[in-house]
Amino acid sequence: MPHPPLTPGDIKAAADRIAGHVRPVTVAPADSGNVLALEFMQHTGSFKARGAMNFLLAHREAGTLPDAGVTIASGGNAGLACAWAARANHVRATVFLPENAPPVKVARLNSYGADVRLVGTRYDEARAACAEFARESGALASHAYDHPLVAAGAGTLTGEILCQVPGGLDTIVVSVGGGGLFAGVATAALEAGVEVVAVEPANCRALNAALAAGHVVDAPVDSVAADSLGATRASGTALAVARRDGVRSVLVDDEAIVRARQRLWDERRLAVEHAAATAYAYEPRPTERTAVVLCGANTGLADLT
Known part of the structure; x- marks a missing residue:
């Protein structure tokens, strides 16, 4: 069943709900009057903490958190956020990842006390296993990006960015995988009169392919950033x-x-994952004032010289 449209009101409710539970984003100057939104400094190392906390707090308010806890399929960052939020809310988290998930993310999941299950080599395989587990166990199924509470939580970034840029912005630039961050940030940004650039790897372009087709379609997943942006x-x-x-x-x-x-x-000296660098690879138009969201930094340093 399709979700109802995401609204600025949903994002305002999320901002009120998660206030004090997440870190406000740090905004730093970049070149030519542009700024960087350092969201990789968020709890768990990515923006995903916002949506995960909003999701669990909303269910706690509604009394719909089951004894079996919460479960999610994730390429890594959403699973980390879910496990972190679950620990903060004293519920169990069972996280399904592809077998090729970065070891640094698996290790961090274990540190949060999650039950980590590695299944297949693609996100869709982990997602199918997660859905079966939710049916059998009664655990509350979250989603890495396709849920209004998750997208609304991500969208709380926009207001925090705009209030720190007194001169105003033309554009917020975000990386896109499945589109949760983009949907939330863009909903709030467009309401404020700010444009949004959705940046994807050329061979990992689920949103761009959907725009071209006029409806959601399966897209290839083949990119150096696929561990975080690899939604089909x-x-x-x-x-x-x-x-x-x-x-x-x-x-x-x-x-x-x-x-x-x-x-x-x-x-x-900012060590970010390839997903964050995807947004930074965008080349602004002349005189365009941008805020580039550096969305995550769950990465190793061995290949940075």
Whole structure:
């Protein structure tokens, strides 16, 4: 069943709900009047903590947290956030990941006390196993991106960014996998009169493919950033938001992503994952005032020189 449209009111409710539970984003100056939103400094190392906390707190308020706890399928960051939020709310978390998930993320999941289950090599395989577990156990099924509470939590970033940029912004730039971050950030940004650029790897382009087809479709997953951006399909909510005026879909190749990640390290000593560097690979228009969301930093350092 399709989710109802995401609204600015949903994001305001999320901001009120998670206040004091998550870290406000740090905004730092970049080149030519642009700024960087350092959301990788968030709990668990990515923006996903916002949506996970909003999801669990909303269910706690409604009295719908089961004894079996919560379960999620994730390429890593959403699972980390779910496990962290579950521990904070004193409920169990069972997290399904592909077998090729980065070891650094698996280790952190274990540190949060999650029951970690590695299944298959693609997100869809982990998702199917998670759905079967939820049916059998009665655990509350969360989602890495395709849930209104998760997207609304992610969207709380926008207000925090805008209130720290007194001169205003033209554009917020975000990386896109399944579209939860994009849908939330864009819903709030467009309401404030700020445009949004949705950046995807050229060979990992679920949202761009959906826009081209006119509906959600399966898309190939083949990118250096696939561990975080490797959704086979974008959410229907993300597609609906992406069709609005003020949104641009941009593709960047893996070479540009790798260069952007290295540049963040060389010039700023910021070690981020390839998903965050995907947004940074976007080249602003002349005089365009941008805020680039650096969404996560659950990465190893061995390949940064």
